[in-house]
Amino acid sequence: MNHILKVSLIASLSAGLIACGSDDSPSLNTAKVSFSIADAPVDSAQEVNVSYSSITLQRPDEADIELLIEDENGEPISINLLDYQNGDSLLVLSDAELPIGEYSELIINTYQCPQNQNGSTEFCNVVDEVGATLPLKTPSNKLRLGSFTVTSEGTQAYTIDFNLRKSLVSTANGTSFNLKPHGVTIIDNTAVGSLSGTVDPSLFSAGECAADTGNVVYLYNAPIGETEVLGDEFDPEIDTDVPAEVVAPYASKMVQQDSETNDYVYSFSYLPAGDYLVAFSCSAVDDDPEIYNEISIADPQAQQATVSLEAGVNAEYNFVEAVEEAEAI
Template sequence: MGSKLTVILPALLLALPLFLLGGCGCGFDCNSTSDSDDTALLTLGLSDSLPEDLQQVSLEVESISFKRTGEDDVIVETFTINGKDVPTFSIDLLKYPGTEQLLVIEDKEMEPGSYNEVSIQVNVESLGDSYVQEKASGVLKQLTVAGGKLTLPGLVLAPGNQEFTVEFGLAQALQLQASEETYLLTTNGIRMENNLTDATLSGLVDSTLFDTVEPCRAKTEPEAGNRVYLYKGIDIAKENLADVFTTGSTVPAPEKAIAPFAVATVLQNSPSVDWEYDFGYLPAGDYTLAFSCDSEDDDPVQYNDIPMPLPETQLYRITLTQSQKAVCNLTADATCK
């Protein structure tokens, strides 16, 4: 029997979700419930964390392909945006933070089973197609994707409703190139998450943490450079917690250094003026959370030796259960109130 596919795109987390990944916040949700006729209904979404110094991160998507071994690819070239069918669509990932999403594929029939790869074809031919707008200058810069395609791990469609979120961690995925004229979007920090079982983690952040210790006390803008880093595992030694880096770093990281699984920027909630962070789509499990007030220069590739956590007390051990909406408020006494 067939299955139906719904694709939702959420926005970036800054640390940014984008479309269908195998993850995407720029994230995808995947919920599965039983259905008597063996039809699978897939919902895909994008989610992300925002880069603090950017105004827009805009992608023009031409197609999304689902690959199966020994079977023809399922290629989606018509999208449903705000109830209308369109051949392509553009999305500003920064407009979909946390758990917010943009629906792009709805009730597409697909065969249940394993899809080993998901590919998002992005139009990067010219500046007007896919671009990044920097906040301070307002300048538009070309956004590039290697080969014009984001290739993500696949997913398994069971009969019934399927909701996946592709979560984009822009703090990990988006790189300003050496020429400083273009940005490269990679699949680092992009993951596909199952919305049926995923947890969320959010909380308020005490603003006194922004500039009470060195070197943060010297910041001219205390509200800048504040991030929350999330690591997989609950027994990680503090000295092994590292900033964002990849194997491409030209600065050697310590042998036991662990890069974060996800990163969230601390942002001000405009109605309440509270400072808060938000991880929209996380698999259940054990985590270590660390706050840093000195993350402004954290490069997505290079190891920067940023002290973690900062202040030193801002370390939290957290266990997330399936579908839990967890709250951990970061306070001066580090009690996760």
């Protein structure tokens, strides 16, 4: 038995469960849940276009629930992930009525993404930094993102956050890309804050760093142990030889120039409340998202600080040449 929820992308609809079986089936305790999609900047692409057909929700010892994602014509939707970054998001399912309880897996079903480097670019593709349109593969057209919980506390809103610096991987000698679930997270919108700030451009050429290349801000769950090493991006399922003392970042963001202020800025959105260590590196030009590259973080060494984030609060930390004590504002 399957329950199917059909929800239009452009309309805020309350989608009810369509139950299979007899009329005397027991009623379900339900809550209304919404899902949005957001992204973070990536340095290897101008566009990351992905088509989606549905979201599958799995529950222990229960039938799967499928939430259809469609446009006004009943077709799968196509999204350029890079249109929704730095706090922006796209609402893809609104007020879906779901049974209360634990869900063991949320699966995003992509639509006709190619399964090899020679596949079609019609529905899933990457426009790279020089303008070439390349195939974008998703594993078996499914992104398995893990567990989440639906509670009885009113309407719940979740953001599916794509950190493309982790999840977008160049393959086949640069002729195609893979989009992996590594780095894609499900975040409860009621328990999140954000962190942003500026970076002094004099730090870009500090030491042996080349100006305007490899400028990245890394974020780690705190505290960090005295013997632990701040790591760059890597996938532990791919690189199994990373030393045990290396700490993987929670997220990382390129430093970008704001077109209005001309300041060099970074921004982390949809962060669960808690303590973090934020660190800048001017030497992150070769950060392969699958392999530990032993990038120096922080670089310069003093450019790191601990910040505390509260739900609903936008915190700020600025990296300046004369290092000051960090304050979360």
